[in-house]
Amino acid sequence: MSEMNENPLDILPEVLLAASAVLGLLLGAWLPRRRQWLVGLLAAVAASAGIVATAVAAARPDVTAFGEAFTVDPVTSTSRIVVLAAVLLVLALFARPFHAHARESETYVLLQLSALGALVMAGAQDLLLLSAGYLLASIPAYTLAGFRKDGPGTEAALKYYVVGALLGVLMLAGITVLYAVGRATGYPSLGPTLSEAPEGLVAAGAVGLLAGVLFKAGAVPAHFWVPDAVQGSTAPVAAFLTTIPKIGALAALLRLGEAVLADSGMPWPEVVAVIAAASMALGNLAAFFQDDVKRLLAYSTISQVGYLLLPVAVTGRSDLAQPALLYYLAAYAVTNLGAFAVVCALPRATRLADYRGLARRAPLLAASLVICLLGLVGTPPTAVFVGKLEAFSAAIDGGYTWLAILAAINTVASLFYYLRWIGPAVSRGNGAALTDGDRSARGVAYAAALISVGLGLAAGPVLPALGSSLAT
Amino acid sequence: MLTALVFAPTAVALLLLALPSRIPVRALRAVWVATAAAELGLVVALWAGYRTGGGIQHELQARWIPNAGVSYHIGIDGLSLPLLALTCILFLACALYSLRENRRFREFAALFLFLQTTCLGLFVSLDLILFFVFFDLSIVAMFFIIAGWGHRDAKRAALKFFLYTFIGSLALLLGFIGLYLAAAPHTFDIVDLTRQNPLAGRSTYAALVLLAVVIGLAVKTPTVPFHTWLPPAHTEAPAAGSAILAGVLLKMGTYGFLRIAMPLLPDAWRRFAIVLVVVGVVSVLHGALVALAQTDFKRMVAYTSVNHMGYIILAVGAAAATADTSAQARSLAITGSVTQMVSHGLITGALFLLAGVLYERGRTYEMSAYGGLAATAPVFAALTGAAAFASLGLPGFSGFIAEFQIFTGSLGPRPLATALSVLGILLTAGLFLRALRQILMGPLRLPDAPGTPRAFPDVRAHEYAGILPLLVLAVILGVAPRFLLDVIEPASRTVLEQLAR
Numbered sequence A: 001m002s003e004m005n006e007n008p009l010d011i012l013p014e015v016l017l018a019a020s021a022v023l024g025l026l027l028g029a030w031l032p033r034r035r036q037w038l039v040g041l042l043a044a045v046a047a048s049a050g051i052v053a054t055a056v057a058a059a060r061p062d063v064t065a066f067g068e069a070f071t072v073d074p075v076t077s078t079s080r081i082v083v084l085a086a087v088l089l090v091l092a093l094f095a096r097p098f099h100a101h102a103r104e105s106e107t108y109v110l111l112q113l114s115a116l117g118a119l120v121m122a123g124a125q126d127l128l129l130l131s132a133g134y135l136l137a138s139i140p141a142y143t144l145a146g147f148r149k150d151g152p153g154t155e156a157a158l159k160y161y162v163v164g165a166l167l168g169v170l171m172l173a174g175i176t177v178l179y180a181v182g183r184a185t186g187y188p189s190l191g192p193t194l195s196e197a198p199e200g201l202v203a204a205g206a207v208g209l210l211a212g213v214l215f216k217a218g219a220v221p222a223h224f225w226v227p228d229a230v231q232g233s234t235a236p237v238a239a240f241l242t243t244i245p246k247i248g249a250l251a252a253l254l255r256l257g258e259a260v261l262a263d264s265g266m267p268w269p270e271v272v273a274v275i276a277a278a279s280m281a282l283g284n285l286a287a288f289f290q291d292d293v294k295r296l297l298a299y300s301t302i303s304q305v306g307y308l309l310l311p312v313a314v315t316g317r318s319d320l321a322q323p324a325l326l327y328y329l330a331a332y333a334v335t336n337l338g339a340f341a342v343v344c345a346l347p348r349a350t351r352l353a354d355y356r357g358l359a360r361r362a363p364l365l366a367a368s369l370v371i372c373l374l375g376l377v378g379t380p381p382t383a384v385f386v387g388k389l390e391a392f393s394a395a396i397d398g399g400y401t402w403l404a405i406l407a408a409i410n411t412v413a414s415l416f417y418y419l420r421w422i423g424p425a426v427s428r429g430n431g432a433a434l435t436d437g438d439r440s441a442r443g444v445a446y447a448a449a450l451i452s453v454g455l456g457l458a459a460g461p462v463l464p465a466l467g468s469s470l471a472t
Numbered sequence B: 001m002l003t004a005l006v007f008a009p010t011a012v013a014l015l016l017l018a019l020p021s022r023i024p025v026r027a028l029r030a031v032w033v034a035t036a037a038a039e040l041g042l043v044v045a046l047w048a049g050y051r052t053g054g055g056i057q058h059e060l061q062a063r064w065i066p067n068a069g070v071s072y073h074i075g076i077d078g079l080s081l082p083l084l085a086l087t088c089i090l091f092l093a094c095a096l097y098s099l100r101e102n103r104r105f106r107e108f109a110a111l112f113l114f115l116q117t118t119c120l121g122l123f124v125s126l127d128l129i130l131f132f133v134f135f136d137l138s139i140v141a142m143f144f145i146i147a148g149w150g151h152r153d154a155k156r157a158a159l160k161f162f163l164y165t166f167i168g169s170l171a172l173l174l175g176f177i178g179l180y181l182a183a184a185p186h187t188f189d190i191v192d193l194t195r196q197n198p199l200a201g202r203s204t205y206a207a208l209v210l211l212a213v214v215i216g217l218a219v220k221t222p223t224v225p226f227h228t229w230l231p232p233a234h235t236e237a238p239a240a241g242s243a244i245l246a247g248v249l250l251k252m253g254t255y256g257f258l259r260i261a262m263p264l265l266p267d268a269w270r271r272f273a274i275v276l277v278v279v280g281v282v283s284v285l286h287g288a289l290v291a292l293a294q295t296d297f298k299r300m301v302a303y304t305s306v307n308h309m310g311y312i313i314l315a316v317g318a319a320a321a322t323a324d325t326s327a328q329a330r331s332l333a334i335t336g337s338v339t340q341m342v343s344h345g346l347i348t349g350a351l352f353l354l355a356g357v358l359y360e361r362g363r364t365y366e367m368s369a370y371g372g373l374a375a376t377a378p379v380f381a382a383l384t385g386a387a388a389f390a391s392l393g394l395p396g397f398s399g400f401i402a403e404f405q406i407f408t409g410s411l412g413p414r415p416l417a418t419a420l421s422v423l424g425i426l427l428t429a430g431l432f433l434r435a436l437r438q439i440l441m442g443p444l445r446l447p448d449a450p451g452t453p454r455a456f457p458d459v460r461a462h463e464y465a466g467i468l469p470l471l472v473l474a475v476i477l478g479v480a481p482r483f484l485l486d487v488i489e490p491a492s493r494t495v496l497e498q499l500a501r
Helices: A008-030 A037-058 A074-095 A104-123 A127-145 A151-182 A187-194 A199-217 A225-232 A235-241 A244-261 A268-287 A293-313 A321-345 A363-377 A383-397 A401-426 A439-457 A459-467 B002-018 B025-048 B080-100 B105-124 B128-149 B154-182 B190-196 B203-220 B230-236 B239-264 B266-292 B297-318 B327-362 B378-391 B398-411 B415-440 B461-479 B482-499
Strands: A063-065 A070-072 B057-065 B070-076
Touching: A008 A037, A008 A063, A008 A070, A008 A074, A008 A104, A037 A074, A037 A104, A070 A074, A070 A104, A074 A104, A074 A235, A074 A244, A074 A321, A074 A439, A074 A459, A104 A127, A104 A199, A104 A244, A127 A151, A127 A199, A127 A235, A127 A244, A151 A187, A151 A199, A151 A225, A187 A244, A199 A244, A225 A235, A225 A293, A235 A244, A235 A293, A235 A321, A244 A268, A244 A293, A244 A321, A268 A293, A268 A401, A293 A321, A293 A383, A293 A401, A321 A363, A321 A383, A321 A439, A321 A459, A363 A383, A363 A401, A363 A439, A383 A401, A383 A439, A383 A459, A383 B128, A383 B154, A401 B128, A401 B154, A439 A459, A459 B057, B002 B025, B002 B057, B002 B070, B002 B105, B025 B080, B025 B105, B070 B080, B070 B105, B070 B128, B080 B105, B080 B239, B080 B327, B080 B461, B080 B482, B105 B128, B105 B239, B128 B154, B128 B190, B128 B239, B154 B203, B154 B230, B190 B239, B203 B239, B203 B266, B230 B239, B230 B297, B239 B266, B239 B297, B239 B327, B239 B482, B266 B297, B266 B415, B266 B482, B297 B327, B297 B378, B297 B398, B297 B415, B327 B378, B327 B398, B327 B461, B327 B482, B378 B398, B378 B415, B378 B461, B398 B415, B398 B461
Parallel strands: none
Antiparallel strands: A063 A070, B057 B070
16 A cells, blocks of 8 residues: 555545535526525535445545545545435535525535535544644534524634634644654554654643544533534534534544554543543533523534444454444434434424424424434434444443443433423424424435434444454 | 234334324224234234244244344244233233223324334344344333323323333343353354353353343343332323233343343353342332332232232242252242243233223222222122232132242242242232222222212223233133143243253
């Protein structure tokens, strides 16, 4: 793998996304307002083509691009498919609320650029490319968060931006330190040198680096932005913010752990385990008495990152870690989007009590909500159940039984607040806020619920594809 | 065949939900009863074709998630067949009993059919994850039944039920993962794991895994001290829901002891069996004493479940006592525990349905609100009397056979514990006689809360159709239990052999 590889076809999905974003920007300047949905269609075509290209590329052996800065291996391939599929679902969520909006085409462009950033983070094998991916994933997202230009939207964008800028700078500082002590930024050469570098400096650099990645993942202690940004932005944007950047960030974390930091002086598994435990516990406890559905889901995503970090903590110690993380990422993405899609479908219902009587009014939507929420808990046979099963197995296999037990306890705790939402939804009564639904968001909710159950049942063929080892 | 048996109810449930809303409710009722009857017919056919002592039959193994060591592996043996039959009988009884259910009948029937799938699926599972899937889904279905059709405080009770049993299920899952990781190659297959006995000689690890598995199953059973979810869940659930909860869902825990904990962790089980004996005795006595203190009829029956399940725990614990006691006695204890599962399902199912009759007429379970019902409702009185006597273990009923076997089998290995448990019979006899005197004898007294009808009409045909067969079966098993014991005995010997490794 050492020879230079500059074949742009290897990064075809990324190229497609970038090209469609640029083309969409030009088209948007030229199209009349009523026709701007064509930009969205273009984005959907690009994402679909990207999925096909990924599927074709995944059958070939692993390659690297940009020298060794970007790698195409199972982690990248899975992240690509998950991100692009999530982009498709989010595009469907955007379609109705942004239709004929003054800045409709810009929304699609920003979405694609941010997703591109997440893809770059997922495939980056070089700290500099990782930071580039971080910036690309973040800046369009700040704009999207404040897209509504009202009070809460501005607050959301501001908070998101300030925290992101601060932690981004910390990340660059951390990369600088690591570069100084390791004399390289590429993971393959950085990994061995770091194991001999001064431990203090490595730890300082790693903490800075983690600050940025954890910000994108929305994990404790870089989670402050999540509830406010999610509550302040529109529901479709919130769905995007809590799903797509996390995928890139967690894939990047897995790679960092495996190739760079696991053997360094830094106690990688312990640090990640503590972050995981804190994210689960804090997310769950804070979600307990939330009455606003978006805020509740925001805290729920923080706790989900905690579970997702379980396999990251034992990367390199258990063969189960990688497939567990990748499978869980896919399961999380579709289930979380499904829950948000229900929120998008009922724009007037913002509080839990507003969902009273949903089962009567819209039985299928209520069923999707129940499936997605129980899915987030990890009730079989949904996809997250298999994800959790794999994650727990990986953690116990890697010697972190206490973390798996903690995760199980947290799962039970999380059940409490999900049931607080399911309860009104299936009970009698009539919610006045359950009117004027968004048809395409409903479709997304149904589809997500179906995929969530389908992916859980079809875990057999999916898991082996995620199992092969990282390219090094 | 087994797959059809397991998934047919869910298929019918989906069909019910998909039917257009102008279909008359009568047709929905007919579909539900016909499905339940067909399921029972299938089980009878299975039973007829069952070779006693032939090990696992109708076995089917298909790839599901091979990378995670999970397969779709099902089959039946002498432990699962009686419970399959019990499940189908109780669901048919509930279908008949619920013929007059008017509140959202379509969803009610669909949930029960789905619940039937989870119960049947659990008893045929030969894979830990498959077992777990059905275990968890049964909780989900029962949650919606309690929350949707329960009485006053149903939401709270449903939440408590869900949280409590879900904690148990996650403990169980951790135990399963422990077993999975210990096996080489990693697998969740119960048959494989039984053969491998992967935790032999690893005492600490095995103890931890056993702890997780036992906690998970004990919550579901439930035993003291994990029983606190049961009374509210039972009291608030609709009558048919309580009958299924007590009759079938509780058996998932005790069945798990025989199917998973004993064969897969024999060393650890033998080492810690004394703990189970103690827990069993405490459950027996605590359940009976607390039941004695109840003034609410349904709550009282709920606590007697804790007592009756305690006998099973005592038996499975006593069966592990080694060496100096004869294998035949221990085999008797295990056979008795399976018989007790079936017997308790039938009798308690009938008692909860009778409690439903009481509530439907008087809108309260408070025993002091009633009196002298024997005069106005003789059939109700006769059925309640029969069910109560069956439950306290009178000879001639299935409960006697089961408890007799349990006590005879356990007395040798654990004399003190068994002697203490026999007191439980005395207590239950006392409390049931007191309840019968209160409700049935004396001058007529009916609850006169505003809105309650004054009259107390006797048992209606559909209620009769649900309750009577359960009691008839309890009598048949009490008089001629041989056909059941023939199925169970070889399986309990197998369990003992696996335990003795």
